[in-house]
Amino acid sequence: MDDVTTCPQRKTAGRARGARGAVTLPLPPATAQAAPTGAALGDELTDAYWVTWDGAASRTSLRHMLGRLPAISRRVLRLAWDADPRATAGVVVAQLLSAVMGAFGLWASVGVLQALFAQGATADRVRSALPSLVLVAGLLMVRAVLDAVVALGQARLVPRVRRTAETEFLRLTAHVRLEAVDDAHWSDDSYRAFDRGLYYTRESIGQLIQLASALLSLVGAAGVLTLLHPLLLPLLLASVLPQGLAAVRSARARFLSQVRHSTLQRRIRMFSWLLLDRSSAAELRSCRAQSALLGEHERIARLIETEDGRLGRQEAATGLLGRALGGAATALTYATLIWMTMGGWLPLAAGGGAVLAIRTGQSTLSRIVLALHYVYEHALWVDDLLEFQDRCRALRPRRTGRPAPERVKTISVEDLVYAYPDAGAPALRGVSMTLHAGSTVAFVGANGSGKSTMSKLLAGLYEADAGAIRWDGVDLRELDNETVHGRVAMVLQDPVKWPLSALANITVSAGTITAADPERARDAAVDSGADRVIAGLPHGWTTPLSKRFREGSELSGGNWAKFAVARGLYKDASLLILDEPTANMDPRAEHAVYSSVLHGRRNPERITVLISHRLASVVECDRIYVFQDGRVAESGTHAELMALGGEYAQMFTLQAAAYRAA
């Protein structure tokens, strides 16, 4: 028995299949969460790029972190040195001197105590303590100046590191081969490196300075104690250890909580943005989706509130534990000091000095623990960035030293095969064709049949897996890749809406946004129909084409397309590729573009490739290639293909019939 009749869900699915052909999509559930709830909310983004290293420090042993510290310090110092050697040297020297001054200051304070605790009249003791007091004050002043030098050096260094690191990063990524950019993993890695790696690169300078300052001050305290009495050093360790452990615990709790917190923050920001942003404003209102999104926003806001409260309570508890442990350790330390003084092993004044040094050591320890966690974790992000940049260097376009010809006469394609990275089937499977200077050819065919891919291979944006493309007999692989790009103008299906001036939107195709050939720019604007758009802009050529800027203008889809065509025409290239350039244009604008491309100021030496689904516009092309499933199924002039009565003739007749019927 046919069970479709007994199951309503299957019945509906069967109907959907019957109406649309071979689709077997299962029915969706009747209710679904807009976003994960409960524990899943914290876990949903564990694989996201921004949490790759978040909390890593809290999962690593202190020993491991300390072991990695020298390598991390070298790497960060190298970055700083490359950005500004003088400022780096200044910061390092001032930091060291400041630590030395700190240690001397501590020693001089012990001198003050010694004088005050000595025997004799009070006035005499105060008088003999004066030189040490003056020394302490002097050292404090020198230290303040040195710390200011460190701060100034840091203020100069961090923006420089930021500038040099960001420029290098963008220089490398902007030149990586297109097929690498198409790879989703590469994109994820690049966003991760940009968003986190660059940020932590500059952050790590300040963190390392803080860590160095705290470590040096601990070393200074330890040195002073050893001078006072060798037994005091283990006493310092014993007194700071419990507090150190509490500091580690607290730092780890904070790191782990940050991961969950940032997940919630990201999700709530997404909902805030959907409610706020201009791009979703129209649809938000027409769908009347405001309350649904506000509800979701409220739900996450409450979770954040709970999380904040939980973290606050946890921090208070850990802080209390740390203080209790620290208090107990301090009491023990003082008891030991008293015992040593009473036993005559330690002079009273030295005991006072020891108290000072131990207090200094204790206060720097929590700074060290926290800074160590930050430095370690940030270094992982910096490593990630540097490793990504090395990958980019390996993915630079081919530099063969052999430039592409200024004006290519013949492009021959032989048995071309190409598969996108990670794609199952090849997008092109054995395409051959020959294109001659001065001709206009068309690529037509069903969606996904390989037309755009073919045009990108012709332009040298992708490299063939098998077969070859030859420019005047020379394999594209032997030509300097960037010079090939310089000879090709591409008007892409989904052109970039450059948030630049109207003029720069045209000149950018020639690699500049600040200089123009005025006549060429005007011709390109006239031929593409962008001239009327520019004439209507408040500041003409100089109007910014983005509402993000004051006095900026936003264009309609069709008008953006005219700018894309103008860009293609402005670049006086050997090969002009127009990939569905008029899809968004009104019929008159479309007609004008095709007339100017086919009959207008046509460069007699140019090869023009036109990709279009509107077959009426390719009728006049010198040759039409019909793509089917990654292959050229038919080719010839319009008349030849119509006479053939194949795929092209069927598609053309279908379109023509629709018009005739109307």
Ligand SMILES: Nc1ncnc2c1ncn2[C@@H]1O[C@H](COP(=O)(O)OP(=O)(O)OP(=O)(O)O)[C@@H](O)[C@H]1O
């Ligand atoms: N960047 C990419 N990464 C992976 N696969 C891709 C990519 N671009 C296109 N493809 C796949 O390659 C095949 C050919 O796509 P292509 O864009 O060349 O077709 P097309 O003929 O230009 O289609 P349309 O008429 O829809 O523009 C399709 O299966 C498509 O899904």
